Amino acid sequence: MAFCATLDRAGRRITPLMALSGSLTETQSRVAANALVFGYFAALEQWYLDGGTQPIATYVEDGLAALRPIWAPLD
Template sequence: MAGLREQWRRNAMQVIQQKALDLFEERSFDAVTIEAVAAAAEVSPSSVYRYFGTKEGLLVVDEFDAMSADEVAATVDPVDPVGSLLRMVRRYEAPADGAAALPDAWRRVPFFFSVPSVRAALLASADATGKRIAPLIAQAGTFSPSQARVLANALTFGYLATLELWFDDGQTRPIAAYVEEGLAPLRALWI
C-alpha cells in the first residue's frame, strides 16, 4: 500500500511542478503565487506547501530529494559517481515520448540562474545532496569521510556549474556533454 501512496505522491508532485512551470514561463516567477499554482494543478495551496515548502521549492525539488537512502544508494555508484550523474542526465535529457521540447527537468534551469531566490534555494539543495552522497563515497573505502564530503560537494556544485555553462551558452549542445567535459577532472579521482 505504501508503494501506491508514494507513486500517487510523486505523480501529484510532477503535475504541480508542470503547472507551476507553465505559469512561471507565461507570467514570470515573481508574478505567480502558490495559490495560482494550486488552482492550476487542482490541489489545495496546503498540498503545494506540503510537497515543496516554498515557491522556490517548486523549481528546486526533484525526484532525488524524494528518494530513500536505499534508492540513493542504488542510484549513485560510489566508485563512479560522475558516471552515475551522467546516466541520470542522459535519461532526463531525452524526452520519454521523443518530443523535441525540453523535459520539465530542463525547463527549470533558466529560473535557477535568473531568479536570485531560486538560485539560493538551489545552492541549499546542492549542499543537502552533497551530505546525502558523502557517506556513500566514504563507504567505498578509498576516501576518508572528510575527503568524501569535499568530493560530494565538488560533484554537486560542479554539476550546477555545468548546468550554468549550458544555460549561458544558449543550450546548443547536450547537457551531458557539459557534464562529461566539466567533471572529467573530478571523475579521474575515482577511475
C-alpha cells in the same frame, strides 16, 4: 540561497556513499561529494550561458572529467 541549500543537502546524502569505498577519508568524501554536486550544476549553468546549442550531456561529461580521478577508486 534555497538552491545552494538544496545542492548542499544532495552533497550530504552522497558523502556516506563515497566513504563506503574506504579509499577516501570522511573529509575527502565530503569535499568530493560537494565538488560533484556543485560541479554538475556549474556544467548545467555553462550549457545555459552558451545558449543551449549542444546537448547538456556534453557539458556534464566535459565539466566532470576533471573530477573523474576522485571517483576512479570507487569503480
